[in-house]
Each structure stands twice: as structure tokens, then as C-alpha cells.
Amino acid sequence: MNTTALTITQASCADDYDPNSMPVAKARAFIHQFLDPVTGVLRVPVRSALGRVLAEDIVSPVNVPSHRNSAMDGWALRGADLSGGEATLTEIGVSFAGKPFSGKVASGQCVRIMTGGVVPEGADTVVMQERAKAAGKSITFAGGQKVGQNVREAGEDLKSGSIALRRGRIVRAAELGLIASLGIGEISVYRPLRVAFFSTGDELKSIGTTLGEGEIYDSNRYTLYGMLTRLGCDVLDMGVIRDDPELIERAFEKAAASADVVITSGGVSVGEADFVKSMLAKLGEVVFWKIAMKPGRPLAYGKIGSAHFFGLPGNPVSVMVTFYQFVRDALLVLMGAHPVEPVPTFRATCTSMLKKAPGRTEFQRGILTQAPDGTLTVRPTGEQGSGILKSMSDANCFIILGDDTGNVEPGASVEVQLLEGVL
């Protein structure tokens, strides 16, 4: 929150900080001290706000619904007319959605009404058509109706002048519809976050080139592109940078000058970290951790100039796991989203044996299924190596095994976290 009061290196010198065994939750909390949301605002047409973050409260200029209307197809009448049980009333007109009945309903009368139709003056109750029998204009209603039933009051969903959506809300399909229902055509959203990323490694080739011995295609820039784009960030893909201190330094400078956030993959593991460490110490303030987790052990976080920096591990699965566990929430905060809650977890029955060593958190990749009786079961995707991207691709959830957990026996309950949302 306050970068002025506390520098990253000061905070990292705090007593309870151990860079060689950093618990996941502590690393997450550490990063969150330094996140300063973007302030730039854009006025956009409603549809263009999809996936963006509201930069203003949306105040309803109208009552929703705007008039008292029917929740059912049936007849509008005076509830008191049915207080004695079954009764026959005379139909005096119709009120359809968008075509109101302009008269007044007196005792002994009713008006044919459709869902959304304005409830006419005098009427206070709607009886659904399934509870009525029509013989011409004589309509007989079953007894046992409640006065006021099936009537939606004006302003019942939202009163004019009240806040429909708060600043910080991420605009999804439901919010687009809600804003449109208020007749609002243009809204203020925060400008998108600009995120620059590059891969480091002499072994990496971009697609479209032929692989030499010991070389592999760079996949991290593609997963990062996907995760960042899905989150609504503007991406700046800076390609593969060779393990050359001078080239990497230049890449860092360029990235930090052109983006709010810089993300790299590779180059933060033991052995490689040293020259990156000294370079980043020159360019900014960065801390390096060995997170007590698997996969995704090495992780760096800091500021280079005004840009936030996330140094992710090189292994393709580690990139995705650390992105979901550390970067995603941080980016949402930087995008202006509020409140940002961690993706919820829940419990499912694990059908396989899972190998797990205590002392770190594991994020195994799982397939969650629901049996016809509603029971949730989960099984791992197979080989769980941190280089096996197929284990992510086959998965629809993480199986999260906490620090204290050891091996998991079939039939045990485990914590899972879904990888996809629906709305």
C-alpha cells in the first residue's frame, strides 16, 4: 500500500523473514505491501468495459424495476376479493409488457396480465393463470392466494440514487447487463495494466525456427501471453533473451521503462540467480526467495524503477503455478480491482494415492469430477514433473497439499482449487 513508508529491502530484512524457506502465504502477503493500483481512467462504451475494472461507483439513475409489475402470467386483481376463498371476477382489460392497461381495477374486477406487465392502479395481487379458470370474461380464481403475491414493486431491485456497483468491481457479463439495465451507455474504467515479459535461456528457440541439439521451444511466453490476456492486461512480448548479462540488463531496462509490470521466466534458480541478482540490485530493489512449495521454488519480486517485477522459475508448470498463486492476485490489485479474494478452495475425495513430503505446499494438477450422486472426486493428471505442461493442460484444478501434509491415501479428503471461472 505505501511504498514510501517501507522499502522492499527494508521489509525483507525483517526478523521473521527467511529467503531460503519462504511459506507461500507469507510471500503473498509480502508482495501485497507494495502494490499501488493504477490511477489512469478511461471513459468507454459499456461493452468495451468487459474484463476491465470500474473506476467509479455506478449510481442508479432510475428505479429498477421502474414500475410495479407482474412476476407471472395471470390476472391482476384486488387481493381482498379472494379473502373468502374461490371467487369469480370480471376481466376488464389486458396489461402486457410494454402495453399497460390505463384504467383502474375496482372490487369484483381483474385484468389479464403478462410477466413484466404494469400492475394497474387498484390491483395489488397477481394470480398465476394455472390457478384460474376462464369462461369468456368471467374468471374463477382458486382460494388460498396471498395479498401482494407475484407483484414486483418499483425500485425493489435497486432504488434510484443507490449504488448499483462499486468502484473496483471487475466487469463481467452480469455487470454489463446490470449497467445496461440502468440505461447507462458509457462508464469509467481503469486503464489496462501494461505487462512486459521475456524468457531467458540459451537453450530456448522461438517457434518458426529449427531446434539444434539440446534446444527447446520457448513455451513460457505463450502461457504467459494467455494468462495475462485472459486477465485483461496489455501485453508486451519481448521474446527470448540469451543468458548474457548485458542483453538481459538491457531487456530489463527497456521492459521497466515501457510497462507497469515486468515478468521474466528462467534465470532465478540457484547458479543462474547470481548475475541476475547483482544486475537487479543495480537497477532496482529485488528480493529472491526459495518458496516452500512445489513446483515453483525460486521466485523473485521487486521494483525496477516504478515497474513491479516478478521473476518466475523457468519450468513451464512452475511458471503457471507461481503465476496463479502470486502474480494473478497482485495484478488484479494493480488493475484497481477491489476486493481481491484468493480463488476459493474446497474439499474433494482423492481417488488415488499421492506422494508428498511434509514441509512445503504442493500444487498437484488434478481432474475434478462430480459423480451422479453429487460426490466430488479428484485424481492427479499423471506425471507431476514441473516440466510436464500436459499435466496443466489436462487439469481443471489444483490439488493443494499443505505444508504439514504427508502422503495421501486413496479415499482421503484433499483441498482443491478450480482453474476456470464461468461468468
Ligand code: AMP
Ligand atoms: P531455469 O530456471 O532457467 O534454470 O530453467 C529451468 C528449466 O525450465 C530448464 O529445463 C529450462 O530449459 C526450462 N525453461 C526455461 N525457460 C523456458 C521457456 N521459456 N520455455 C520452456 N522451458 C523453459
Ligand code: MG
Ligand atoms: Mg535458464
